[in-house]
Amino acid sequence: MSWRRGLLLGLALLGGCAVGPDYDPPEPLAPEGWDAADLSGVASVDTPDARWWEGFEDPVLMALIERAASANLDLAAARLRVQQARALRGIAASGLFPSVDARAAGQRYSLSENSGALESELAGGGLIPKRDELYQAGFDVVWELDVFGGTRRAIEAADARIGATEDERRAVLLSVLAETARNYAELRGEQRRLAITRKNASILGQTLEIVEGRFRVGLSREIDVARARAQAEVTEALIPLTRGRIRAAAYRLAVLVGEPPGALVEELLAEVPMPGPADRVPVGLPSDLLLRRPDIRFAERQFAAATADVGVAKADLFPRFFLTGSGGFESSSFSDLFDGDSETWSLGPAIRWPVFQGGRLRARQDFAEAVAEEAAVRYEQTVLQALSETESALILYGEERRTYEGLQEAAAASERAAILAERLYEKGLGDFLTVLDAQRRLVEIQDQAVQSETRVLVRLIALYKALGGGWETFESAR
Numbered sequence: 001m002s003w004r005r006g007l008l009l010g011l012a013l014l015g016g017c018a019v020g021p022d023y024d025p026p027e028p029l030a031p032e033g034w035d036a037a038d039l040s041g042v043a044s045v046d047t048p049d050a051r052w053w054e055g056f057e058d059p060v061l062m063a064l065i066e067r068a069a070s071a072n073l074d075l076a077a078a079r080l081r082v083q084q085a086r087a088l089r090g091i092a093a094s095g096l097f098p099s100v101d102a103r104a105a106g107q108r109y110s111l112s113e114n115s116g117a118l119e120s121e122l123a124g125g126g127l128i129p130k131r132d133e134l135y136q137a138g139f140d141v142v143w144e145l146d147v148f149g150g151t152r153r154a155i156e157a158a159d160a161r162i163g164a165t166e167d168e169r170r171a172v173l174l175s176v177l178a179e180t181a182r183n184y185a186e187l188r189g190e191q192r193r194l195a196i197t198r199k200n201a202s203i204l205g206q207t208l209e210i211v212e213g214r215f216r217v218g219l220s221r222e223i224d225v226a227r228a229r230a231q232a233e234v235t236e237a238l239i240p241l242t243r244g245r246i247r248a249a250a251y252r253l254a255v256l257v258g259e260p261p262g263a264l265v266e267e268l269l270a271e272v273p274m275p276g277p278a279d280r281v282p283v284g285l286p287s288d289l290l291l292r293r294p295d296i297r298f299a300e301r302q303f304a305a306a307t308a309d310v311g312v313a314k315a316d317l318f319p320r321f322f323l324t325g326s327g328g329f330e331s332s333s334f335s336d337l338f339d340g341d342s343e344t345w346s347l348g349p350a351i352r353w354p355v356f357q358g359g360r361l362r363a364r365q366d367f368a369e370a371v372a373e374e375a376a377v378r379y380e381q382t383v384l385q386a387l388s389e390t391e392s393a394l395i396l397y398g399e400e401r402r403t404y405e406g407l408q409e410a411a412a413a414s415e416r417a418a419i420l421a422e423r424l425y426e427k428g429l430g431d432f433l434t435v436l437d438a439q440r441r442l443v444e445i446q447d448q449a450v451q452s453e454t455r456v457l458v459r460l461i462a463l464y465k466a467l468g469g470g471w472e473t474f475e476s477a478r
Contacts, residue, residue: 018149019318020311023156023304026376028383030287034394042398046282048292050473052464053181056275056457060268061184064257068180069474071258075176078169085165089158095151098143098323106135106334135337138328138344145323150315157308164301170471171294178465180256182458187249188274189454194242195271196450197235200443204232207422207439211432224432231436235443274453277401277460283394283467289386293468299375299382306372313368316361319353386466393466397459404456407449414442 033045049055053065069075109132146152208228214220250268251261290296327345331337354361421438424430464470 018152018311018315020149020153020314021307021372023160023307026300026303026379028290028380030285030290030383030387032286034283034286035391042401043281043283043394045285048282048284048288048464048467048469050469052470053177055278056181058184058272058275060272061181061275064180064184064253065177067257068176069173072176072256073258075169075172076258078165078172082162082165082169085158085162089155089162092151092154092158095144095154096146098141101140102138103140103328104137106133108133133332133334134330135332135334136328136330137337138326138330141323141325143323145321147321148315148318150312153308153311153315157305157312160301160305160308164298164305167294167298167301171298173471173474174294174465174468176256177470178461180253181461181464183249183252183256185275185454185457185461187246187253187268188272189450189457190242190246190249191271192274192450192453193447194239194246196446197238197242197443200439200446201232201235201239204228204235204439207435208232210426219428220432227432227436231440275457277456281397281460281463283390283463286387286390289390289468290383293386294471296379296382296386296468299379303372303375303379306368306375310365310368310372313361313365316354316364319351322350322352324348324350386468390463390466393459393463397456397463400452400456400459404449404452407445407452411442411445411449414438414445418442 034043053061144151208225211220211224211228215222215225246269247265250265253268254261254264257264284292325345325347327343329337329339329342330344331339331342336342418435418438418441421430421435425432425435
């Protein structure tokens with residue numbers, strides 16, 4: 001067989017079938033609509049906003065989001081994992097090509113006079129020169145023919161894992177966007193709590209001055225002074241802890257944008273209004289999650305890779321075919337090394353078939369099949385978990401909005417009650433315990449209202465994260 005015919009045979013064998021199952025993308029069932037909440041109240045089935053953070057209309061938040069998307073270190077590590085997966089794909093694809101090794105050698109030798117009769121006789125008869133030189137130069141080629149598709153299945157698995165790492169990177173990006181928005185909302189919420197606490201501390205301080213003035217003229221009791229001072233000091237004592245929570249949120253935001261913890265303190269300590277949620281949140285349909293959520297996409301790609309791995313394992317059960325060859329020059333004189341008479345070459349097929357491996361190859365195939373089945377189950381579980389998370393985020397957001405609306409009304413009523421109690425006390429028509437109780441209740445309800453307002457934002461951000469969008473807007477910037 002000439003080398004040309006051998007090459008044609010190799011190319012024909014490369015077009016052979018690939019053993020193992022062909023990947024069939026799963027089609028999980030998704031409900032037609034959301035069950036968690038009355039969409040007419042807080043949400044709609046319109047397509048979700050890709051740049052959902054812009055709906056808060058907060059320039060500082062938008063700038064932080066952009067910085068986090070470009071400089072977050074967890075995201076940088078995820079990008080490097082994508083590069084690693086692409087490199088592994090290159091390693092797998094190299095199996096389709098011949099392996100060529102160049103070689104060259106040169107030596108001089110001299111036979112021993114005392115090394116034995118046979119060697120001396122051969123040397124003496126001129127069959128082996130006693131002293132000589134040998135020079136060689138050439139190359140060796142080994143080409144494994146992918147007859148049963150093991151290499152092609154390995155490439156298929158590597159391609160799927162590239163997709164999986166891409167979706168893992170998108171999941172990290174989505175998490176970074178949501179964490180940045182959540183920490184920003186919590187920082188602004190703590191600033192609102194601090195402002196309200198300071199306002200109430202000032203009011204309670206004024207109340208204490210009134211009670212002390214009335215005590216000095218005999219219109220109030222000493223116990224009323226003690227109670228007023230205790231309430232004022234308790235409220236004042238809340239301020240340092242709130243300031244600490246504000247700085248801690250600023251530190252977390254700095255790390256999210258790839259900066260040292262104190263880098264954003266001055267930038268963020270200036271008080272600005274809290275971002276406001278949209279009246280109605282577009283959430284789309286449950287089936288849209290299959291395309292938007294990176295974790296679902298990741299699980300699907302993992303399933304595809306595991307399916308291809310079955311083919312890789314199965315191909316090891318079949319014979320492996322090789323084309324081997326070598327060519328070069330060999331001469332006892334370096335000056336004649338590259339003459340035509342110094343040419344040497346060889347070309348031929350080879351086969352290797354694992355006849356007995358103690359069950360190792362069959363067990364490897366069984367293992368790969370079990371891994372693929374597990375990947376299929378994990379995909380289904382990921383879809384169910386995604387639906388559950390989105391339903392939960394939707395209902396929690398809707399109920400928190402209702403809670404906040406109720407607390408706003410309660411805070412307004414408590415403020416009115418505190419004002420009336422103070423007026424009655426100043427006119428001598430009411431007792432101080434009523435004033436103290438009204439003020440204490442006002443402080444509590446106002447603080448609860450601010451915390452609920454913050455939770456509304458946090459719940460909304462969690463809903464956006466559960467919907468899975470946002471990463472698409474940064475795809476072209478990678």
